[in-house]
Amino acid sequence: MRQFVVVGHDAPTTPDFALDDLAGAAGRLDVLCRCVNAAFFLSHAIREDVRTHLVLADAFTVTFEGSDLRRLNPDERSTAALIRTALEHREDAIGHQPVESTPGVSIRRRGFEATLDALDGTLIHLNENGTPVVDCDPPDDPIFVLSDHHDFTAEETNVLADRADLRVRLGPKALHADHAITVAHNFLDTGGFRSY
């Protein structure tokens, strides 16, 4: 199982946003949609062994489960519509219980720290000062933690520093979160670049 946690600092927490303005009034939800695309799509297939968690403004977490997804399309707009539908069910998310809004998509009332604490695997902080990925062996059950167009806050950085098993950099250039997901998948697909 590969997991991705993506923090959306400005992401909406209510469903009253327009699909026509994802990069504007919807708090750069376009970034999170591209992360979902990168996490799940292969050519003519879905990666079923992937789970992706979008943390919306530290209030809700929307989880996409690869093995259960039925209505995911690659474009930003349709993915944003799935997130909007999840947010329409936010009032039903009581305590930390998830509510499934569409097949494979569920919402929980849970912020960043609680989301990390609930996951089992090798927690990986992608960071430009980390170990070059080519010097790493592919970890078991990796959980990659990424931020949207903003850097992690000081508080999030502290939470990550406490919990991360590895700090890894994917290359010499800082990438968008969705591009980082694509490179991480390629690293794992090839069994680590050294052994491919």
Added chain:
Amino acid sequence: MRQFVVVGHDAPTTPDFALDDLAGAAGRLDVLCRCVNAAFFLSHAIREDVRTHLVLADAFTVTFEGSDLRRLNPDERSTAALIRTALEHREDAIGHQPVESTPGVSIRRRGFEATLDALDGTLIHLNENGTPVVDCDPPDDPIFVLSDHHDFTAEETNVLADRADLRVRLGPKALHADHAITVAHNFLDTGGFRSY
């Protein structure tokens, strides 16, 4: 200089498409927009040493020039708007002369074969039967040729077979075109995975 050529088989050749239906009536223009995103964006920067050519239904080619781009944003919708503006200038594209529609974006009346013939560099056909990328040295002035959600046609495959300098595969899984661009960039950024 890194170049990418992306073939949009169903892409529009007139500007009368809706930005609200890129994945539908606009002939999967969302795919081409994501390719532009992958080709140019770094975190908080544009890759200036990149040129990307979108071949629209073998009739027009819209070229994005990294060093001149001024209004490119990461989301699909705003990139589609730049392509639409380019198509509004299609009648001014006479012969093979380009017309600049917005800073760094130009349109030419030119199909797939003529576009390839006009480029200088190492032409690379990304193909699942190619040489694993980790066994390749980074080429000079690479030109990666990719297809949208359809495979290359038999005719395009023949054109490529005649002209390609290398056939390369990026990993064991077939990727979307935009993800392939991201992996290719990472390969080049790291100077070839072996030497990083």
